Amino acid sequence: MKPTVIIVACLSILLSSHTLSATLKMAFDADPISLDPHEQLSEGTLQFSHLAFDPLLRWQQNGTFEPRLATHWQAITPSTTRFFLRQGVTFHSGNPLTSADVVYTINRLKHSTDFRAMFDTIQSAKVIDDYTLDVSSAKPNPLILNIMTYVFPMDKDFYQGQDEIVKYGETFASRHVSGTGPFILEKRELGSRMEFRRNPNYWDTSSPGNVDKLIFTPIRNDATRLAALLSGDVDFIFPVSPIDIQRTQKTAGIQLVTMPSTRILLLHMNQTRRQEFKDTRVRKAINLAINQALIVDKILRGYATPAGQLSPNRFLGHIADLQPEYDLTKARQLMKEAGYEQGFRVSMMAPNNRYTNDEKVAQAVTAMLAKINIKADLKTLPKAQYFKEFDDRSADIMMLGWQSDTMDSNNLFEFIIACTDAKTGLGAYNASEYCNPSITDDIHQANQELNPERRLRLLQGIEKTLYQESAIVPLYWQFLTWAAKDKVKIQDIVNDRNYPYIGDLIIEQ
Incomplete structure (x- = not known):
């Protein structure tokens, strides 16, 4: 030839x-x-x-x-x-x-x-x-x-x-x-x-x-999902639990890909269902009682970033000085000042297959709230059932994760924080039922503001107000971790x- x-x-x-x-x-x-x-x-x-x-x-x-x-x-x-x-x-x-x-x-x-x-x-x-x-x-x-x-x-x-x-x-x-x-x-x-x-x-x-055929199998349990990959039953999985990352990295023929994301995990405190949550001191006490750094370290093994605000550092609304606080003494003092030193009982819901270790995080939160005498009756549900309950605002405290659709702070605000308006869709995921009309006005303004400096001031102003009013409980920005055959x-x-x-x-x- x-x-x-x-x-x-x-x-x-x-x-x-x-x-x-x-x-x-x-x-x-x-x-x-x-x-x-x-x-x-x-x-x-x-x-x-x-x-x-x-x-x-x-x-x-x-x-x-x-x-x-x-x-x-x-x-x-x-x-x-x-x-x-x-x-x-x-x-x-x-x-x-x-x-x-x-x-x-x-x-x-x-x-x-x-x-x-x-x-x-x-x-x-x-x-x-x-x-x-x-x-x-x-x-x-x-x-x-x-x-x-x-x-x-x-x-x-x-x-x-x-x-x-x-x-x-x-x-x-x-x-x-x-x-x-x-x-x-x-x-x-x-x-x-x-x-x-x-x-x-x-x-x-x-x-x-070159994928000609795709077979998608939902596997809720982290260990079972990883076992399916290691046995060869599947080729590609998400997520990998933080406790399994080290083992996955050491397995021949398997690759692990991890990257930070801008998805924020947070807790809503429903102010319509609970009179106590209308008091800023109570909301602040709850924020101070939850140790975000400990959750990230012990439950997520470092594969997340503790959050003190909604906006991650790549978004325009991020304020570097707004860091998560943990101060149990101050939290107890605020509960006493608000007249709730003896605490109270609340209902709480979270998914158990939607976010990385979501059920374990929710369990940790209930233990932390108990330290300021708030007894949280936790119920966890699979994603398919949970979000209907979320839409119905079925519990006093509810967990939510949100990835900004526009890669911008204002998307977080318009869905999670704005006063709920069925006509416009604003506040569609505001299970706190928190409403600050001035924030909603700023959200509208930011959606049409082309000047970067003025838009920066608007978005950071919203973030600062949310922090001062403890409107929600920011937990952490989640990492994403996939694994697949080489x-x-x-x-x-x-x-x-x-x-x-x-x-x-x-x-x-």
Whole structure:
């Protein structure tokens, strides 16, 4: 054989080996509650959306935006941005993607209980032609591109007329899916298994991903999930419990990927349910009685950062001086001043499979509250049951974790802290039922403030007020930890928002 022929043959083998199909068996701690991408604003929903749908644009690991279904965009006016769509994209149904589908999706998001607060700043979306649309805000919007990462276009012809959004309900959209994403859902057994196959008509032909089949198995128990990886039953898991990290690192053939995230874990104290929580001294005492550093050290083994505020240090609202305080003597004194030296009894709820070691953290909190004579009757539930109870505000103290959707402090404030407003969606996750109208006014102002210095003052002002009023109990910013077989190149597709881009995953053959 001639040398040139040998070279060509070798290249052909290399190229074909890259395109060989592979099966990924993945185990996370829970599966998405619904197939409707707008039913619940949750990590599980967004992970699913990146499998079955595609966003207009998405975050890259370096913190910049990557064009996806939108190839590019430009500001037409200070309050209007024009988006240009990729042509030749089809939904799983076979229907072509057009700007009408994107406008339909944005309008639907504005009616979603969970998403409407984020999209309330969007005044309108207008079709210009089949592949061009304008998105307008009532006033200049500093976060328009951040918000558009949550637009996963839905198939208008497929869903329209049967697209009601019912949280935890049985609807057409909660049971059927037609997206443009890299994977097509073939089988779903809620709580036990989901199976996907590669979309043969996927538009992103330049993607390096070679996963042809995806089998997703939710495994709630940390030890069982890790055992499934170590035995070879699955290839990729999340999360890895902090107590198992050292063992995982020492296991041959297994890789561990860990990175800090901006997800804040916190406790809500319901001021409507409990008269005691209306007293700032009581709320401050609870904050002082909870030792965030000890929780991070003993329960999370250092794989988190203790928090004294909502905003992590990469967000504009962060104030370096607002550190978590632990002072049991002062906490007891405040309880005495408030007239509650003898304490009182409260109900408390937390998930037991949503955040890393969430049940153990909740148990530690109850022990700490007991030291200031607050007896917390703790009930923990699986994620699927817990968040319905959370929406119903079923306990006096409730745990919540929140990843800012826009990678900005104001998203934390508008969902967790703002006065609850069903019409706008503000305060949708404010289980404290805390309401400070001046904070809500500042949230509105920050959503349209383009001057960085003025916006900084607004966001830090909110953070300072929350600290002074002890509105909630910040616990810590969670680390993310994944593990996989060495041949599964997860380091290239995971990110600090925990939406792995499985469509681009390479599994070595």
